[in-house]
Structure formats: structure tokens, C-alpha cells
Amino acid sequence: MRIEKKQIEEVNKRDLKSHQDHYNFLGAQLTNQGHEVDEVVKKLSQFQVAIPSWALGAGGTRFARFSYYGEPSTLGQKLEDVGVLHALTKTAGAVSLHIPWDVPEDYKAISELASSLDITFDAVNSNTFQDQLNQKESYKYGSLGDRSSVVREQATAHNIDVINIGKKLGSKALTVWLADGASFPGQNNFQESLGNTESSLKKIYASLPQDWKMLIEYKPYEPNFYSTIIQDWGTSFMLANACGERATTLVDLGHHLPNTNIEQIVATLMYKGKLGGFHFNDSKYGDDDLTVGSIKPYALFLIFNELVYGMENNPKNPELSWMIDASHNLKDPLEDLIQSLDAIQEAYAKALLIDQKMLKEAQKDNDVTLCQEILQRAYRTDVRPLIAEARLIQGGAINPIKAYRNLGIRQNLINERGANSKASGL
């Protein structure tokens, strides 16, 4: 299924007047305060976040999974779902594939479909945390960091395969997330595991095309519950340095110990030119994979403050790969993703409204009160009109959730695919 521009225009009609009033009022205010509103809106409209192919069906926990209706069961249907998101929000113009769940059968057809939906292929993801049918070696005890060289070679070869698949689709980055680690003290030798991982990553890096990035993800625990080989940004950064310039660190918001100051990690990595990508989600306890911005929106704003700063001040840092990585256990996955996209735009817009010059002055004076005022002034601004405007000028919906519902999209998907279709992959 595919949403036509006209349909969206039709839905927008009802809110257009009200939107324009708000936008004009806010615009005047912000202009008064010295902001270039057009510039902000332009930046918002250029910001594109990749949708991972596995996020279009309902997720689950180790206790249960409750399926949603009308889930996409082929790669083509997944692209169509991303197409719906992009048509409505104009900020989801990329997809991130997961191999082997999403190997195209017909590359040409898939490429054309994506292109017709204005969707590009962002980072490709390898999978060495599950065993596939007929797989020779098991990843039960490890993959790129496993003690057995045969397992490591299989896992390395798989990553190189993933690169080759990505090349055919125009991807420019490989994301490596390792489940490798141990659930019990003594199970692994830390130094050996780290050495093995380093050496496998270097082999993969050797196969990385010159215009690609490698993104090395870190995570403190889960699915292993005593240790993870790449447990934190420090380890990822160290490994990226060992591989070379195009190897970078990927930050997933949910992959941190309680109370971690993530924005500082972002700043440090950008300072060193080593932040390669970002996985958005939100969480209260662990890697909860909740909708972006649903739990700690201020923390997200502070992170965007660092991202905006880094994008302007760290030319050495590569362009970032942005992706949502959440699990939709209770909501309609597409609605959940729309809410995530919205929250990302909101944090970005507010970060763009921070008066960096005044902040620098206040910092210089050790005027801590004023520093806080400046951040809160930006954060307290209601930026919804800016985001709506950014969508509107590109043909998107003023209010995407409302449009999604008014257009009866989920019902259409169920009609097309059947209620009990199941998302391939997870």
C-alpha cells in the first residue's frame, strides 16, 4: 500500500489554518529573540532517520509476544511500511536492513521499490547472536570473539557477506552488534575474548569499501548477564582505533548502566571524530526499547545539544547514521515509530534553539543559573509548529498520527496482508 500526496493534503486541510496561526506567532517570537526560523525549519526537514526493517512488526519479551495485525511478511512489504512512515513524516527516508532476515531475492526490484518511495539504504546489520537453520557453527558461546577460530571465521565471513549485500543496495555502513560475552564469572578469559574480537573486526574492516563506515555498537549486558565483550564506549572506541579511521562507535541510548551521562559520551566521541551513528529509543530500567522520548525527553534534548554542537564544531567527525531501534510490544508499530520520529524532531528543534553564543558567555562567567536558564528557555519552547511546518513544506502531514488514523492505514494493511501475517525476522 502507498499513500498518495493528495490524501495527505486532504487530511491536512482541516488543521492548516490553526497550524499557520501558531507557526506565525511562534516564528515572530523566535525571530524577535534572534533566531533564524527558516534555517531551523530547513534543518528539521533535512534530518532523516533510518527505520530498521525489524521494527515494523510487534516485538516481545522473553515471557511473551503478542502479535499485531497486518505485519509485513516480506522485504517488499517492509519497504512499503517505511514508505508510509516517510510519506507522513518526511523524516523517515531510509531503511536499515538486517541480514539474514532481509536478503533481497531480486535486488533490482527492491532498489526500484525503495527509490519510488524516496527511501535510501542506510547501514546494514549483521546477525551473529542467533543460529540460523543449517548454520555450521553455533553462536551459543560467542561469534567474533569466540574462542574457536572456526566460529570466528564463520562470523567474520557473514559480516563480509553483509557488506556485499549492502554494496548492491547503496548502503555505506556496516553495523556490528555483538551479543558476545559471558553469563558467569570464569566462563571466558576477558583478555583473550577482547583480543579475538579485535582481530575479527580488523579482518572485517579490511573488506570495508573506502567510502563505508564501520559502526561498532557497545552494550553492558543482555543477552549475557555477567559481561559483554564490548561493554562500553571505551571498549568500542579502543577497538575502532585499532581498526582504523573509518571504524567508529555507535551509541544506542538503551545500552548503558543506570545513570550514565550519555551526552558526555557523545561529546567525547565527537571531539575525537569517532561517533559514527546513533540508535534512538528510550528506557527506564535497562535496554527497554521504548518509544523515543516517552520516558526521558530532557535527556534526549541534552544529547541533541551535543550532537548539534558536534555537527557544527567537529568537522573531523563523519556524518552520522541515525536509526530508531525500539521494540513495539503494545502499540501499533507504525504509530509507535511515528511517535519516535516526532520526539526526535522535537529534541532536535529545541537543541537548535539554544542560544549558543549566550551560553558560551554565561559559561565563561561561571553564571550557572544563567546557563540553566538558557537551556530551559529552549527546552520549554513549544516547537510543534516548527516540526509541522518542516513536514508540510515537503508534502507530509501536519499531524502524522491523526493522518495515519484518518486514512485508515492499519485497516488497509490488514485487508492487504491478512490480520495474522507475521513480520519476518524477530
Next chain:
Amino acid sequence: MRIEKKQIEEVNKRDLKSHQDHYNFLGAQLTNQGHEVDEVVKKLSQFQVAIPSWALGAGGTRFARFSYYGEPSTLGQKLEDVGVLHALTKTAGAVSLHIPWDVPEDYKAISELASSLDITFDAVNSNTFQDQLNQKESYKYGSLGDRSSVVREQATAHNIDVINIGKKLGSKALTVWLADGASFPGQNNFQESLGNTESSLKKIYASLPQDWKMLIEYKPYEPNFYSTIIQDWGTSFMLANACGERATTLVDLGHHLPNTNIEQIVATLMYKGKLGGFHFNDSKYGDDDLTVGSIKPYALFLIFNELVYGMENNPKNPELSWMIDASHNLKDPLEDLIQSLDAIQEAYAKALLIDQKMLKEAQKDNDVTLCQEILQRAYRTDVRPLIAEARLIQGGAINPIKAYRNLGIRQNLINERGANSKASGL
């Protein structure tokens, strides 16, 4: 020193037009959405938060304390500081005294001073976590829960003294915070400590006037680092039940383990009619005592959502005692408190904008997406005009920080008190 109404009016002049534009625009929007804006502003203007007498000087850590300039060194000066806060914000119309730091020498003079500043006396606080000069028994190993009956009696008697002091000033509540606990396994017998604490609290409760509340605070750790006798809301609630109807639980935002869902605790206590008071602050790691709303403003909003709900739906719950309990290590304490008061008003205002009826419907339909939309809609609203209006109609400042600075208040205090005056108490 004392701020005259005229001074504030003078400062407000410059921002008046802009404020009115914003307020009118927002008001129209909200009215459109079905809100009774006047009602919201009225509630905001009625909401009064107590300032603790110990928060008017700079705080410190176990590593160092850096004094601020012009700190109040007498109880009278402390009241004057609260007077400044109240004149500017119109939401700080109460003070919470800490005994023995703030025992009045002349009750009549103190009462008159407070009254002239439109300040009432909220809960009085006892102190059994420090030894005072010439104190007979030491609280090193405990107070109300100590093994020694002599220590317990001294601590009990002190609390009764505090009640008597409070009675003379018109307080209607006693706050008991205990540092009692252990830093090492085996140091205390848990059951004995709990029993001792229960029995001491009952004795204090027996001396509580009929129109008073007792507020029992809980805290998981610090200054003891293995266990605290009243470690969580469950223990406080159990003790309050053992004492009687007027014994209640006090929630301090910083007194929880990482990731605690505090809003659920608030809801549970109000459901049982046992939430007596609230200590506001913010924190990232432990009992950090930072400015309210400076770290997790969305969590504060969710808490206020429960408070608003409970105030409307739980008639059995007593009226709450609100207090800021933060430590001002780096900022001008008065500016820090103004920022806290502002953040409280903001969270309250946004909570008042939640469409409770629509929320109830969405919950009934298990429409999780919509539930989130409803909360975020309220939260994303820029409520600053509402808060400014609530202040303005009572003679307060449109922008209190700006007014505080324009009026040169800190400099005046330094002139009056000397740069090196030190806050009595902490």
C-alpha cells in the same frame, strides 16, 4: 531587606506587553481545546511551597563547601530571604524551620516578621543526625531507633520539644527524618531497630496535637551506607499505620534507588490516604539535591499528574506539605530556589492541562498511543505565560530571576550583611 511592590511593577513594565500577547494567544488556544484557563491560573497562584530555613546558604559536599556571599546568619535574616522569594514569585509563602538551628529567641518578633512578609510556618523539622554542643547522648550509632533506651528517650524528647516550638509559631506538622541505620552488615539487628523506631515514633505521635500531621521520611542510604531503618515508602507506610491516622509518609524525590517509579508510589500513598508531604529537588545519581526540574522535568510532570489526580479523587488524603529540599553548592541560593519554584509551577501547570476525561477513555480502549499523545500534548505546551500570569495577578514578577538581578538583590544583601556572613546551621 525587603522588596517593595513598586520595585517589581517597575521591572515588570518592560515585559508586560510581550507577556500579555503570549498569554492571550496561549489562552485562546487552550480555551479552544476545552481548558478553563482562569481556573488553571487560579490554582497556580494558590499553590504555595515552603522554603526550608537551611536552604538559604550555600550547601556543600563531604569534600568541600564554598560559601556564598551575604548569607543570612540569623533566623530573622532567613525570613527576610524567604520574603524576597515570595515577593518575586508569590509561591513561596511558607518557611520550614529546622530545630535546633532555628529556635527563635523572640517568638513574637519572629511571628510578626513572618506575618509582615506574608509567610506562614509549615512543618518543623527535628535533627537527630548530628550531635549538638553539650548534648548528653551521642547520635553516632542511632537516635529514635538506637539500641540504648537513653538515646531513644533523648531523641524522642527532642522531637516533642520541636513540636512545642512549632506550636508557638503556628506550624501544623512535624517532619521526622532519621539518619538511623548501619554502615556494615551485622552492625544492627534489623528487627530490633525497626521495633525501637516504631516505639519511639508512637511516643512522639502521642504528643502530636490533634490538628497536626506527623511526616515520616524514608531514604535508602546516606549517611549510613549499608542500611537505613526507614529505607523505603513501604517501611514508612507501615510505621505510619502503626502510629495512627495523622501519621503519614513524606516523599523526598532524591530518596530512592536508581530507576524507582516515584509517581506510582505517590499514587499508592494517596490511594491509601497516607501521603503527607513532599520534598522537591532533582538528582541524577543519588540524593544529589539539585535544583528542581534541572535533570528530569518529565518525571516531575508525571508525579504532578498523580498529585493532581489524587488531590481531586482522594478526599481521605490529608492536605499536603510542600517543601523544596535542595542544596545550593554552586549557584546563588536565592536564584537556585527561584528556579526550583519555577520548575514546580511548570510541572503543576502542565499536569493541570492533561485532558483527564480523554485519558480515561483512551485507557479504557487500551489505546496506548493515544494515552501517550494526551500526556505529551500537555507536557509540550509552553506554559510559561500561565505561570507569569499567576504571579502577575498577585503582584509578583513576570520573570523573577530577571527581577532579582535587575533589583541587585544579592548586592544589597552583601551590603547589609557583609560578604562573609555565614548561614547558621549546615
Next chain:
Amino acid sequence: MRIEKKQIEEVNKRDLKSHQDHYNFLGAQLTNQGHEVDEVVKKLSQFQVAIPSWALGAGGTRFARFSYYGEPSTLGQKLEDVGVLHALTKTAGAVSLHIPWDVPEDYKAISELASSLDITFDAVNSNTFQDQLNQKESYKYGSLGDRSSVVREQATAHNIDVINIGKKLGSKALTVWLADGASFPGQNNFQESLGNTESSLKKIYASLPQDWKMLIEYKPYEPNFYSTIIQDWGTSFMLANACGERATTLVDLGHHLPNTNIEQIVATLMYKGKLGGFHFNDSKYGDDDLTVGSIKPYALFLIFNELVYGMENNPKNPELSWMIDASHNLKDPLEDLIQSLDAIQEAYAKALLIDQKMLKEAQKDNDVTLCQEILQRAYRTDVRPLIAEARLIQGGAINPIKAYRNLGIRQNLINERGANSKASGL
């Protein structure tokens, strides 16, 4: 399959002499220090822990599950597995069934099988966190605490069914674990959810036989990631009080926020006569469900210190239901359970060696150094000979893991059941 006593005797032979030497040496030492060694060994040999029926196959995470070989695929086979554990360790003389995974087809046959293996039926567990095939109402959004009365009734009826099944097998307790909660702020109304849960539990309690206990489990998060209705011991305790005397709280070691002082919770509940049962496991991050004692053995010892104290000093507290509740993702499940049983016995033995009289004295003197010495003296003792003796005198193995391997039990199970048999249930 079934282990004969002779087989164990045969395996024990090799270690007998060495065991006796150690036991005699340690016994003399302990007797010297004033301990009644026989009494300790007797208590150890009487301590029986239930094995949950779902723990006999490999567990998994939301990312993957790697099956083990020779898993039991029927209830009979599960009992046989428990029989193996009990024959070797003599401390696993009970099983805890999970309904609907383990409904017996032939009650008489199952009872006889259990009896022949010297196994009793401990608490029965209901399941309202998953949907079963052909189930009328879904538990996706809740069960006993759901907004819909139809869902609540179905879940309540299921719990009553579970009681009836348990009655036929001689169980004396029902364990209620609820996944109910919310993954997003606003999704549920806390007060309503709590009220619904209370009312459902009361209905179940009304069907509880006079000689049964109800065990109410709590958990802060997972599978819901914003809130759980019964989030902590305080909520469970409150609900148990609302139900009546035979309703109690169940503590699962993994169901706490980071850094929680669990031993203090145990002491508080026993003080109030409300600790009903205990689920053993270990964890580093969340509800990791690792082998008991594999991560924090000293914390387990401190908990047993409170349990031993409570069992001796709190006659009002009911007899406790002990169960292992771990997930065996990487090890042979039976070996994992043997290690857990061993760790429990170890902690219990060490707790029994604490000199309670001397500790009381040291506490009275505020001799914190000595309090710590007394606990550490007990903990540092190598109690393995005591545990081995407790097993030996009942016909168990001196070293159960060694015996399990020497007897080739897993291979036998594979031969009997096939390598790819899968555990029913999870």
C-alpha cells in the same frame, strides 16, 4: 531414568576417606568454638528446596534460545529429572508446578511417581502473562489488574483452577506472579490498577483452602518497562494484609532495583509474620536468573542470616516455601540446579555458624568492628564438609556434580529421550 542408591555409593567411595578427614577436622574446630556440629548437619539435611517444573529445560532471552539435549518433554520426565537432583543432593525433595504447562493427565500416576522419588508438591504457579491457544480474553494489557472485568474474571478463575489442581496433588500454596503493569506513562491509571488487583486477589483468597498460603510476588519491571502493579515488597505486603492472614509476600532475589538491601526486606517481613516464600537465583543487572550464588554469595549469606534469625525468633511467620527460579541458558540445566542447591546449602550452613549470642553482645556495645568479625568468621569458614556430610547421611552424593558426570546421566537422558526433545512450557 532413575538413579539407584548403589550407584551413588559407588561413586562416593573414592572421596569418602578424604571427606571424613575434612569433616572430622572441621568438626573438631567448630566444636571447639562452641558449635553443635550435629545440629547444624541435621538442619542442613532437613532443608528442602522446590525445583520449578519449567527450569528443567534450557531457558533463553528475547534474542535467542539455544536448546539443550535430552530435555524432558512430559510432566513425568520432569519429575524424573527432579528425582535425579534429589537422589544426588537430598535437598531437592519438592517440585513446583506451573499451570497450564504441567496439568497432569493422570493424577494418580503422577502422584505415585513423585512419591516413589520422594518428591512432594510445593506451591503451584498460575500463568496470566501469556495467552494460551483458544483463550477467550487476551492478557496483552493485563490480567488480575486489567481494566476489563471480563479479563479479570478469566484470570481469577484460572487461579482458582490452579488451586484445584494443586489440591489434588497435595500442594499447600498458590504463587501469584503478575506481569501486569504498563510500558508507557499514562497507559494505566495506577490507583485503578491497584484497586482491581486487590479485588481480584481477594476473590482468589476466598477460594484458598484453610491450610494453604497465598504467595504474592513483586517485581519492579519486566515484561512491562514503565511500571508493574505490584512493584515492590511494600505493595505486596499491603495487598497481603488486605487479603488476610494466609496471604503473604514472596521474595524473588532478582526482583529488585539496583542496590536494594534485600536482607532488610526479609527481616521486616518476618517481623510482621508475612514472609511466605523465597525464589532463589542470582543476578548482576536485573532479573538475570543466574545460578544461585554465582554472583553475590555474600549477599545470599546475609539473607540467610535473617532467615535463620526469623525462623528462630518469629513464630508468627508461616513456614517458608523455598524454590529455585533461575534460567539455564548456557549450562546443562541439571548441573546448573545442582550448583544452585549447593550454593543455598552453603549460605545456610554459614548462617548457622554465626555466633548469635556474641553478635548480640557486640551490637549492644556498638562494637562495629567485632560485629563484622563475627559475620566474616562464619562466612570465611569452609563449610563444604558439613554439606557433604548432610548429603552423605541421607544417601546422597559427596560431590553431586562429579557424581552426575561420572554416572553419565545426561547421556542417559539423551538416549532415552532423544537429543532434540524440547522442554514443554517455556
Next chain:
Amino acid sequence: MRIEKKQIEEVNKRDLKSHQDHYNFLGAQLTNQGHEVDEVVKKLSQFQVAIPSWALGAGGTRFARFSYYGEPSTLGQKLEDVGVLHALTKTAGAVSLHIPWDVPEDYKAISELASSLDITFDAVNSNTFQDQLNQKESYKYGSLGDRSSVVREQATAHNIDVINIGKKLGSKALTVWLADGASFPGQNNFQESLGNTESSLKKIYASLPQDWKMLIEYKPYEPNFYSTIIQDWGTSFMLANACGERATTLVDLGHHLPNTNIEQIVATLMYKGKLGGFHFNDSKYGDDDLTVGSIKPYALFLIFNELVYGMENNPKNPELSWMIDASHNLKDPLEDLIQSLDAIQEAYAKALLIDQKMLKEAQKDNDVTLCQEILQRAYRTDVRPLIAEARLIQGGAINPIKAYRNLGIRQNLINERGANSKASGL
């Protein structure tokens, strides 16, 4: 005061026979299992831990400090206290000075005193987290990482002063702990702060003698409660790499977020040759600074497992500086330190008993059960006789706490110094 060898011999007499029996029995057991017991005892007797000069008086919290009796009030008295500890335990043969609290007035006298007590001078510590009387610039907002170059220069110069003082005493390492950070979002620019810190550290490093190490400590929070410039090992490691080969990372056990896998950090740093030193203490919640081994002894054992492994397998890693860094709020500081020294020896002894060869085999086989058995076998061994023997053969006490009390040392100190003497410094 000074303990004579004879006094210790006298006290040992009573326990000698019993010790020898235990030691012989354990020795035979361990020899049987293939251990070289003499080698283990030798390693234990060679292991020396530095006592920080500030740990000899009672510590406190931000709420209160309760002094102990007979605290050392001069550097000479502090050395005497360390002398007492070393005489009894034979494992405290070094002191770590804190400047400016412990600047010697007479270097020769202090050196001779130390030498006569068999005490060497380990790492010297700078202090830029407090303002000293008559200090020109304040460290309120920062020191080595401060925005102001004047502040940075003052802090840098102080560190170089500290090196010069250390040189006169034979120290070979400088420990830099920075309180620098921010308590509020926006207060500092992360990138600027990090850059400033890096540049100051490089300047200090340039003054570091060729045979010295620089130890860079990290800490996630406190005394700043939003961010710390050197927040984790990754940041410290990055800074150490920027400075040069002799710059290393120092791990303080209490300076981590909840649930951090510290042993893995140790392994990673040793793998890279960058672990320079270790601060021992224990904690349940934050930087609680409790007695070593009083809360998580198994975690300490796992850390020592990595240390032992690294000392044998990472020749590139420098020799480590070991120090206790705890705060003695409730116990006699000397008793507390003895308990810490004991716990360190215990963890070290147990780590030395891990059968590394068998472990390597079990790891190779993915025999997770056996890996755990091997670690637990070592850990469950009662190693107290080994530690006592290591002390005994050097003239120390079999049971140092007992000896300390029997010899009435605290009373002697009170007699010499007066009950109310106060430790200089903290």
C-alpha cells in the same frame, strides 16, 4: 607509639598451636590438589598496600562527622599509626601522602622515621578539590579542567609542587584525582573541559621524572552531580594515552556506576599495559568508602583473579600502586584498616588458588559449569591459615585485630595524644 616485636610474639603464643594445626592441615590438602603452598605464602607476604595519610582519623559525611579518640594530628603521628598497622599485619609497608595536608617540615626526620618503621612512600596525591587558606584562585568551578587559564595554571603548578615533594621522599608516582565537572546541564562545555584537562595533564606529565608513573583517577559523580570530566576508565585511558607511556589509569573500586563489571575493566587495562594503580574500598550504593571486603567479597576475588592473571601475563603493564581508600566513620580507623588489609590478603590468596590451567581447559571446552566450579573451589577455601602464616613468618600477628586489642593500642594512643586530638586534613 611503636609496637615491639616481642609484644606481638607474646600475643601470638596463645594461638600458635591452633594456627599450626590448621595451617598444616590446609597445606596438606592444597599440596594434594597440586598447589605450591610455600609459593602462595611467599606472594602473600610480599604484597604491600599503602595506607593513605588521611585515613588515620575518622571520616564523615556531608551530614555529620563523629571524631574518634587519639587521632594523629601530625605527619609524624600518622607515620606511627601506619607503623602500628605494619607491625601487626606486615602488609602495610607504605604510606601515601596527601598534599598540602602532609607537607613535611623536616624531610630528613620524616624519612628516618618512616625508614625505622619499615615504611616507604608510595604515590603522592595532589588536592585541587578544596580551597586552601590564602589560595589565589578558587577551585569552586574547576581546577585542571577549568575554563580559566589562570586557575588551570595554579592547579598545574600545585601538581608539580607535589611531584617535587614526593621526589624528596622517594615516591615514584603522582595520583591525580579531579573533582572537576558540573552539577547542571549546560554549566560546562564538555569538549572544552576535556581539552583543558588533557592539556593540563600533559603539562604535569612533562614534569614527571623518568622513573615515575602518573595515575589518572576516574569517577562518575560526586562532588559534582551532573557530570565529572574524567567520568570513566575510557576517558582516563584516553587521557593517559595522550600524555604518554608513564601515564596510566587508576581504578578506585567505589568510582563506578551501579552494576559495573570492574574486573573486566581491570583486564582490559592490563591487556593494554595501562593499569597503574588501585584504590581499595567497598560499597553498596555509591562511593561509600566502606571497609574492603565488607559488602562484596566475591567481586573483590574476581578482581584479584584478573590482577593475578595480568601480573603474570602482561609484562608491559607497570608495577601497580596499591592503596586503601576508605572512610572510617564508625569504627576505630586502625581496626577498620586492619580489616581492610585482611580482606585484601584474603582475596589475593584465593585468587592464587585458582587452577589457571584447568580453567583454561574448561573454557576451551565451553564447560561453563566447570569454569564456575573452579572459581568457587578456590573461593570457598578457608585461606585464613595462609594469611596468618604469611604474617607470622615476618614477625606479624596471627590475628591482628586481637593483638591490637590485647595490646591496648588505642588506649595508648589516647594517653599519648589526648582523647580529642583531631586528624589533620579532612
